[in-house]
Amino acid sequence: MANLHEWIARARGFLRPDDLEHDFDDELATHLAMAEEDKIRQGLTPEEARRQARVELGGLTQLRESAREARGLPWLDNLWLDAKLGLRMLRKSWGLTLVGGLAMTVAIGVGAAVFAFFRMAYFGTLPLPEGERVIAVQTWDDEAGRRHPTALADFERWREGLRSVDDVGAFRTLERNLKIGDSLPVPVAVAEVTASGFEVARVAPLLGRALTREDERPSASPVLVIGHDVWQSRFLGDPGVVGRSVHLGDTVHTVVGVMPEGFAFPVSHRFWIPLETDRLAALRHVRPFDFVFARLAPGFTLEAAAAELATLGLAPPTAPGASHEQLRPRVVPYTYGASDDSETQVRWVIRIILLFATLLLIPPCANIAILVYARIVSRQEELAARYVLGASRFRIVSQIFVEVLVIAAGAAGVALLLVRLATRQLQVLNADAPFWVDFSLSFDTVLFTACLAVIAALIAGVVPALRATGGQMQTGLRAMNSRSGLRLGATWTALVVVQVAFSAAALPSAIEMAWGTLRSGVLGPGFAAEQYLTARLALDRAGLDAGAEENPAARFDALQAELVRQLESEPGVSEVAVAAAVPGAESWATVEVEGIPLAGRGIFAGPNMIRHNRVDETFFDAFDVPVLLGRGFEPRDLESDRRPVIVNRTFAEKLFGDGSLSLVNPLGHRVRYLRKIGEEAAEASPSEADPPIWYEIVGVVADLPANATHGTLYHPMTPESTHPASVVLRSASPPATVADRLRGVATALDPNLRIDEILALDEIYRRHEVGNNMGVTALGLVTLSVLLLSVAGIYALMSFTVNQRRREIGIRSALGASPRHLLAGIFRRSMSQVGAGALVGLLLALLLGYYVPMEIVGGWDIPGIVPTAAVLMVLIGLLATLGPARRGLRVDPNEQLREG
């Protein structure tokens, strides 16, 4: 208890130092006066009495100092003092501040961004009452290691049989055309959900009612619940919205309720219709649930629910002879419902990634440590004097730590700002993110960033401080009288050389990657993209489900053909084309050309990694893309056994030779797919039982967009091969007008024909640029920090050399040595080390370009980039020596001789 009182008193003393200081001074003054009086009474003279009283009291300054330390929080006082000193040093050593601050900002920013991202993506808490008790139930495939679609029978078994959970429900997401009154239909995402979903969420509607079990009966009238922003934007906040009718696809639904603002359960939904499980069982093309959810019953835990579910198991398979031994039910937190990951796996992955993000601090902080060490060396006399006056090694090291911590704290602040900007941008780009994802900067993220800042300061500050204040403190004492002092050992100079080599090796790749990313924005697509309007065309599920006898793919093709025919006759529309994807947004794949060895595998596939698309006959004409060799697609190609394809110019150049089409003719060569990104390669055949599917090149077209850096392979749009499809219109009319006509024509053909993602093509390219620009900005910051660290390291090395050899320079100058010879003598060794670093970097860059293909690290598309980067590094190194060289030439020989 006495200790607690003491700490409280110390805290008060820290907060009110002046009051207590005056109090103490008054008390000492009273003591001296009393003592003087006593001694005068004893017969001493006033002067002698005063002197003896002071002697008996002791040194006033020491007493005040001791009292100050005893009543305050000295460690906090020291911390504040060190922080003020650190700020002063920041201003004085602005080079170290700038370079160290930038490098730390990048390193800490990467760690903070990774943490913030994973926290948003995986550890959001459901903003629902007792949201942590809402769970998801999955059917898990042990063999495949992923989710298996949950069967209707299993859902009903769990709904009826589980006691540890309440309100078992399920949902699936549909896309429907929403038509309100006479307005044009717009595609919207609708949650087809069991009524129990609203009981699980426990959020009362704002108006009307939520869905009920009655609504799920087949005979019930179609009803709809809408979200708050839908009510405001589409119904203008009409208080009489309950009871109004709207069209969803070709079905009329009655609005029965409005949910409060922010409600988007189960994921990011704003429209809810009942899930009729009875009707689902009868449909041929029924799609599995997105996932099954429930709420833990009172008193039950996730583990208890998992145990009960394991006991209850799955419903017996209905198909004769079928088995689902590899399947089992599992319970996961709700936010993992749509994921194949388990919470345990995710946590481990995140721990490993965060460890790497933390380890990323080491290279830049080790480099900053070099600069800090060099600065300590230049202050060795000051530090040695402090040591002699009583400062402990711990005190000196902690001072240096706090000085670096000031830089790290500033860097952390800037890093958090950048992360906040990035998350805001992410929020704009992900308007349909799940409702539990919180894009704001959390306290956890701030705390993690603060920890990174402390670790950075420990590496960059404490390590060099310990090294400099070890046995070398004695050296520093001697250095007060001599000029030998501390040295920058071989380790530190080797680190500088490694830094230079790394910069020289990384620079060409960084420049290439930046140019490869930015060139599309700089050069433009090479055609009037603003004249093109694109839209995604699809037939929604009701349309596909409804025609039980009809082939839905054929139906879609017929609708698409009629749509194109009608659009072509629209006034103002000059071209209409259909493709699987718009130019520049095609899917990726790796291919093999018959008779030509692969450049690499997987992500190192190099030129064999291409884009692919399915296009109709009018596609190339619509974009004015000339055929350079061979021909375009013809009607006979739709049924040809030779499976004709057309490639672009870049494909031909990269895979068939040296860039001159007249030398290597790709026509007649065959190509096959090895792997399509995002889907299984049906054509890939590891065994002889399934022979590979080859495609014959029948034509070569110009690149589209003109700035394409990858090969593109075009297939003819054969019947029933493409759903959904992208429609492209070329028109001189305003895009909004064309968009309205497009919607009108489509829904007049079939209310279930959905047109969405209507955008001008230049707007699509601009959106791609946003993400590219963020990436290039980040890359630019990293490269800049690496370069600056190199420059700073060279500067520190040269500066230290000049400092240490001032006397030698002075004497040689006095003996008549010319400035050129002086500099050469001093810098020969150091510049040879820098040159060696640049040479090593050059060799590394050449190896990188040879073994790692262009598509990964940029390669050497820009002629002469590698030697240019090496020369640039040497020039930068020379530039870094200018300051120390000038100081060396200004050394006064007379002054140096006098100091001898």
Place this chain on the structure above:
Amino acid sequence: MTETRSSILQGTLDLMVLKTLEQLGKQHGYGIARRIEQVSENALVINQGTIYLCLGRLIRKKWITAEWGTSDNNRKAKFYSLTEAGRQQLAAETANWERVSGVIFRVLQPEGS
């Protein structure tokens, strides 16, 4: 002799200050210092400034309290007095001191006495 005096004081100044306040009641710092010197018949001549560091320590531990008042010769002075916790601490330390000093005394006795 001087060495002996200083080593005793480091360990027992708190005890002597508490005892002095118990005997004198309210007293200022100068009076406490003079009292200790007088009672020890000047065998203990302490650096008087350390009294004030000791008093500050005892205040923080809530074993004594302080308030400004007026001395006998009409000077403004800070007077200290013992708290209940201080009395208990004094009793405990006194008992401890007597026990330790008794043990040391027995050890130092010649053999057979």
